[in-house]
Every structure is written in C-alpha cells, then in structure tokens.
Amino acid sequence: MAIVAGESSAGAVQERRPPEGGRRDRLRLRRGDGPRRVPWVWILPGLVVAVAIQFYPVLSGSYYAFTSWSGIGPSHWVGLKNFSAIFSNSQALGPLVHTLELGFAFVIIANVLGLALAVGLGNALRTRNFLRALFFAPVVLTPLATSYIWAYIFQYTGPLNNVLSALGLGSLQQAWLGSPTWALWTILVVLVWQNAGLSMVIYLAGLQAIPSELDEAAAVDGASAAYRFRRVTLPMLMPAILINLTLTMIYALRVFDQILALTNGGPFGASDTLATAVWKQTFVNDNYGYGAALALLLTVMVLLIAAAQWGLVGWFNRRASA
Amino acid sequence: MTSWVRPGRTLAVAAVASASLVVGVGASAAKSKSSSNVHGSITVDALASSGNNLTPLQMEANAFMRRYKGLTVKVEGIPDQNYNAVLRTQLQGGGGPDVYLGSAGTGDNAAILTFAKAHLAADLSSQPWATKIAPNASGYYIGKKLYGLPMDFTPYGYIYNVADFKKWGVKPPTNLSQALKVCAAAKAHGGIGFAIAGAVPANTGVYAMEFAQADVYAKQPNWDTLRRHGKVKFATSKGWAQALNDFVKMNSAGCFEPGASGAGFDQLTQLLGSQQAGAVASPTFSIPTVESAAHLTLNVFGGFGSAGEGGALGNFSNAIAMNPHAKNAPLAEKFLAFLASGEGQHIYAAADGDPSFNQIKKGTIPAKLGISGIAKTLKQQTLAGSISWPPADWPNQAVYAALGTGVQGLMTGQTTVSAVLKSMDAAW
C-alpha cells in the first residue's frame, strides 16, 4: 500500500485512511518499548548543524528587516516601517503579482505535464527507458546553462524567430525576453522545460506503486479509462502529488537565478518576482532592510501556500476515500 | 569577445580632474622601505572578466612577484554579475581580501567611499604615493582622507564603425537631428544606426547619460552639486526631461535594432562586429578587442542632444582599495605602491584598453585605443576639470539603476519620462 512522503506535515491525510494492521503495531511499539527506545541524542548532529548554519544566521539576518540598513555599515532600527512601505508602495505590487502568476502557472503546468508524461511513458512502451532519460536530462543541467541556451533561443535573431518566419508566421516575431507581455511567460517555458522531468519521475514512482490488479479489476467491472483514472489512479497517487506540489511550489516561489540570467527582471520590471526583488534590493539598490522585509514576506507566503496545498490534498483524499 | 561594461566600472567614478597622477614614484618608495617586515602573501579581489586573458590585476600581481621574489599576491577573479555582492558580504562579515578592486565615488555597490564610510576601506593618506594625488579629486577623498588608488581612465562615448559611416555618407553627429539623419541613411543601406542592449540597464543608462551630458551637464556642470543640496530635482529639470525625450525620439525614429528591448551585450558585439550597426554608446575600453576580433576600424564621437554637442564623459573608475582589517598590511601597502608606480599604472591601462591620465593630458593617447575622435575634447575637458561620469557621485547605485530600467521602460512604452525622473528622485 502506498503511503505518503511529507505526510508528516499532513497528518490528516493518513488519519482518514482505513486503519491497517501495520499502523496499529506501530502505535503500540511507540508507546511501549521502554529503555530500548531510540535515544534522543541521535538528533543532535542534525539539529546542531541546521541551527548553526541555517536557523541562527537567518534569524539574526532577519533583524535587518526591521532596520533601514543599506547593506553596509551601521544599521538603525525602524520597526515595521519597511513592511508598511511594501504595502503602501504600488511598485512592490508588481513583483508580488508576478510571483503568484509564475508560481501558480508553474505548479499547474509542471505537474500536469509531469503526470501526463509519466502516464504516457508507462510500462507498455518499448522506448520507455530511453524516453524517460530524455525527459529527465534537462533536470541535471546547471540552471545557468539552461538559461544561456534559452536566452540564445529567444534572441531576436535566434532560433525561435527563425522558425516562426520559416513557417510564414513572421508577424509573430518579437523580442521575447524584452517584451512586457511575454517576458514572464518565456521564463515559465524555461522553468517547465527544466523541471517537468523531475515531476515525471516522482509520478512514475507513484504510478508503479499502484497495484495493477486494482486498475484491472475496475476495468473488468466495465469502468471507463477516465473513470478509472479519477477514482483509482488519482487517489492512489496522492502521496506523489503532495511531494510534487510542495517541491514545485517552493521552487517556483524562490527561483531567481534563471530570471536574472534571462531577463534580469525586465523589461522595466515586467518579470520581476519577489525573489529577484529581494536580490536587487539587498545587493544592488542599497536597500538591505527593505529587501529583508520582502524576503520575510515571501517566506510567509511560501508557508501559507504550502499549508493550503497540504490542506487541499487532505480534503481531496478524504473525499476520495469517502 | 568582450564585455561591454563591468559593474565595477559602469557606474564608476568622478572627476579626478585636477589629479596629477603619479609616474614613477611608488616603486622606488617601496624599495626604500625596509623589506624585512614584508613577507608572506596577500589576497586581492578582482573581476574575472577578460575571458582567457589575464585580468589587469593578475598581470600586476605577476609583475610584482617577478620583481619581489618570495612574496605572493593571490588574485581571486570573481565573475562581474556577483562581484559587488560577494565583496560586500565578505567585507561586512569581517573578512575579505587584503586589497580589492572598487570603483570611485559612492554611486556603485563597490564604491570605495561607501566602503570607507562603513570603515571597510583603509585610510591611504599617509602612503608615500598619496601626496601625488591632488587633494581635491572627488571620488577618492572624504575630507582630506584618501581611500583609493586610481588606476586607468575610462572614457565614454559613441563607438562607431568608420567604414559604415563612410559607406552611408554620414559624419559623426553633433546634434539630435544629425543623428536622426545617420539612422535614416543607415536604414537606406539596410543597416542599423545605433545598437543598444535594451535588456541591460548598464547600457541603456550610458545612452541616457550621453544625452544628459549634452542637455544637462554641458550647460550646468555643477548640476549634481545643486541636486545634492536639494536645489534642483530630476523631476523638475528641463534638461533631464529633454535628455530622455531625445532618447525617445531616437527610439521612435527607428534608430535601434529590431527587438532592441530584449538585446543583451552579446548582440552589441554581434551587430557592431558584423558591420550591421553603425554605433554603440559604451565605455571605450572594448574597442581594441572588438577591432581585432572583427577586423574593423572603430573610432569614437562624443555625446549629442537636441541642444548640440555634449563632449566626453569619463573618470578613473577603477579604484584600488585596501581592507583596514588586512591580514598582511605591510605587503598590501607594498603592492599598492607598486600599482602606483609608473610601471604599475602602465600595465593596468595597457591591459584594460584605456588611456592613462598622463597620456590624456599630454595628448599622447596610443592610436590602437581607437579614441582619437574624442582625444581633443578629452584633453580640453580634463584640463578644465569638466570631465566626469556623474552617476559615480550619486549617493547610491539605485539612482542609476532607476535611470537604466526607466530607459528600458521608455523603449517598451511601459513608463513615461516624468515617471522615470520621479523614480530617480525617490532613489536619491
């Protein structure tokens, strides 16, 4: 039986599952194995290194969000002024909207495409191993290298426009990375191309965990393929969906080196996201305090959306098992 | 082939107009110093930006180590897009190199005076070579204290393809209407008047500054001083509005390449190198590299606007500073003294494709630098103390960034001239 990764954060998912023997045993074991229990001291190395390298530096760095620090020299406490500046400044709204647009579009497309590829490349295909490697290849490419390839493709004199004019669609030619309308979506294309393979592999593993007898039984009962997918495959796939949603969402909201390399957030901010705005404010514009406040805001957003995702998956699961 | 602009220098510096740069002092001064306490090694942070070529500071380090056996100068080349962030983080975190490449003034993330105010650049006033730098040179001094060693001089202007202009039957323009004629002539011959890297604020910013030089600074050289005192503003300056409107006119007249708003630096090289584009606004140090790579002859003309000629822009953008927490201060000082010497100054300027101060002043700029077109103006302005790169003296990098991205927005129609100028005031 397939069970969830990341279910840690979505206990509800499992709560509603029909109790199984294994689970009862586990509970009993946890309560009652006395002196032979796993010693707490085992968590020390992991906890210490995470606190020393991540939690402590980030927390002490977060202090700057409440200062007017330029990024160098002494800093002055300003309380919540940076946060109120963010919310009162309509310019900060652009990156926020772009982050959400890019984030949602990426999560949906990467997952739908990843799932479609995984289903399409099921066990029956003779070329499946080759094709899987092919779709996975962009995942291992350095993000910067990916950006260079695509920057070349999207150049005004580049391959994409060449193809368009060869197809007689010359009127569609444009400066993709320099277009206020298209810049953000060219970035989306690059992100999807690079990451759909990762989603695919996680879905593949999830699909392989589904016992084929289940699907066959439903087929024998005369259920349509669409019905089987919705009522059998999808609910069984929830764990993989949850991992994928979490990983793609965190990735999409925080990605910035590809954006900097492709458009630098331009033209005129048309593809600036919160992550690129944080980079620019902290390291380019001498507004470290403001940038730090933006970064904290982004963190809150990531946590809220993650919680919403986990809640949604839990709700879906309960409905499916009802 | 070449990088058109390096952050450390794009937003560079101020007029060291009256600075009389040293020739030949440092090395002897360094020798006279007891060398018994100078030993070991230092690290130097520098840009890694010349492809397979050695960076100027690496060449300096090699020459230094050849001269002084047993001493080690380790140059860390850091890619330019991250240079400022890396340097800042290291210095702010209490570490960093012993000596580093910064830019003069305050208008850049690696500006030495900004570091100096944060006590991250050492006071160099008592160095043996320091007295050779005039006490009023802006961009290097706070009060009477000196915080950097100027290296080569970086002129800005329009780099143009001499053969193209000849073929099109045009001359370097001295005002906007002539420039528009250049564009029309280029089009008639299937070429492009001007190439612009619209996706790179550092390049769009140079265009804006060329117009500002003609429309603002040529008439009011002290405009920035007035701005610092709050007597004028970008948003209410007729000259600045004129400058950006001139740019808009160039843009709507089709002076730039198709798809310009998405173009990067590499397209500049491509368009100029393949003889499609006639001119590019840029610092001039890229000329020798492009010339030799593409086998053409380039020259430079100065800024223009609807008001007429603007002359040249330029500064000593490359400033070498010393970390006040240097682990090996004696060796760092010895290396600085070498850089200040005639040999050191010559190595740097030659490696960078820039003239040295003496060459400008004496009118002996080497022909291979390809800047004969502005040599005379350069000399006049330098002697009159009226040459500068204004963004270097602006209070932070955000102002120039607002200008650069603003120009981008003007190209795509996302913003207006007055909104760009307002955002510059806000960043100030």
Added chain:
Amino acid sequence: MSYYRYTPRTLLRELVMVLIGLAWMVPIFLLLNVSIKPGGFEVYGSPFAVTSKPTLSNYSTAWQGSAVGSLGHGFVNSAIITSISVALLIAIGSLTAYTIARRGGRASRLLTGLFTFGLALPVQLGTIPLFAEMRKLGLVGTYSGMVIIYVGLLMPLTIFLYMGFLRSLPLDYEQAARVDGASPLRIFFRVVFPLLRPATGTVAILCGLIIWNDFFTPLIFLGGNSHATLPVVIYGFVAGLGTEWNIIFAAVAISVAPLVIFFIFAQRQLIRGYSGGIKA
C-alpha cells in the same frame, strides 16, 4: 497481464511520446550543434543548419578553462564538495529523521514543524551572519567549510524527504530485531537504513543536484578562482567571452555529460529511489 499488452493504441502512444521527446530535445540539439561550430559569426548563422566545418576545438578550449580556472579543476572541486556533503547529509539526516519519527510525542511534532519551517526560510538573509560565523571558525576558503554549509542548509530538505518515508515504513522488521535483542544502533544500521534506500536515492539526487549546480555560495565562501567549482568556471566563460556561445556551450556539454551518463546507468534505481517514500 492485459495491462502490458502492446496494442495498436500503444503504438500510437509510443509514436506521440517519441515526437514529444524529440521536441523536448531541441534545446539540447541546439546546444550540441552550436558547440561544434567554428568561431566567428557562423555561430549566428542558421541555428538548425549543421555546420560544414564541425570542430571539436571548442571542447579543448573549454577544457582549458576560463580566466576563473580550468574545467578539470572545477570538476574535482565540485566532485569533492558534492560527494562528501551528500554522504554526510544521508548519514546525519537519516538518523535524525529516524529518531524524530520513532520517538513520537510533542517534541517530535515540534521538531518536524521546525524542519519543515526550515524548507521555507529565506536563506539569503543568513549569508552575512553565516560568513562572519564561518570566518571566526576559520572555515572560510576551505572545503570543510563548504561541506558544513551545505549539510546545514540542506538538512531540512533531507529530513523532510526521510520523514515521509519513515512514517510509511512498517515496523515489523524493527520489532523482530528488537525481540532478538539488537541495540537501537544496530537496528538502525542493519535493518532500517537498508530499507530507507529509496529515500536515500531521492536525497542523493535532489541534494546532489542543488550542491553541484550552486553558484553563489562557493563564490562567497571559497573565493574566486583558487577553488572554483564547476558552475563558477562556466560562468567565467560568459563574463569573459561574452558572445562565444560555441565555447560556452561546449563547456556546458562537458559539464553535463557525466551527470547524463550517470542517469542513464542509474535510471532504474533512481526512479525507484525517487519515490521519496512511496513504496510498492
């Protein structure tokens, strides 16, 4: 096994997938195609036309490296840092996750929450304090410093991935071992860790890729050229040569090749490993 029967519809599906796969490879084709073009302005010629004068000289130029360092040097640096960091992440992360998962109770829930929170933290805000900390410890400019940083930064992700898997791991084996009188340490190494293999595969790939491709951290903590990692060397080509896409792309091809070869050979394990806790 009607499930796997090869029907005409399967053939159709196969053809469609192959077509999509080919389209997916267009950027890679362009990369390879440009990487064998001689320099100069032919690089800007038709991107799809295969050059009449293919050359491998770009590869040897790329191999010699950029101003920042040689590719081979970058390789060695990246390989050392990545392999040691991943090994430590697996060792420490699995043990930590195992303890949290098996102890249960409020403390366990708190720790789970803490590490999950760590997934979302804005790491960049910690850069300056972290640099100061590492400098005081004398770890700046050292491989061990880099390894410690990566282990700390990726610990939350590692634990997130292990935790999910552990929750679904049946306790029967552990229980049996316990009945036999095995110590917790022995149980972990002999029983649990081997069972965690799929999660370990996930951690190795995800964390390995993040470290292998990281660009900013090594610049700050290792300095520029002397310890340049692979991405730093590759970036050196761009900063330096600007337009010489043929050499940049050759460098990219060289840097990616070992990873793609690794994936082709390790594919079956990886796809199983990628299950990230989904167990058949």
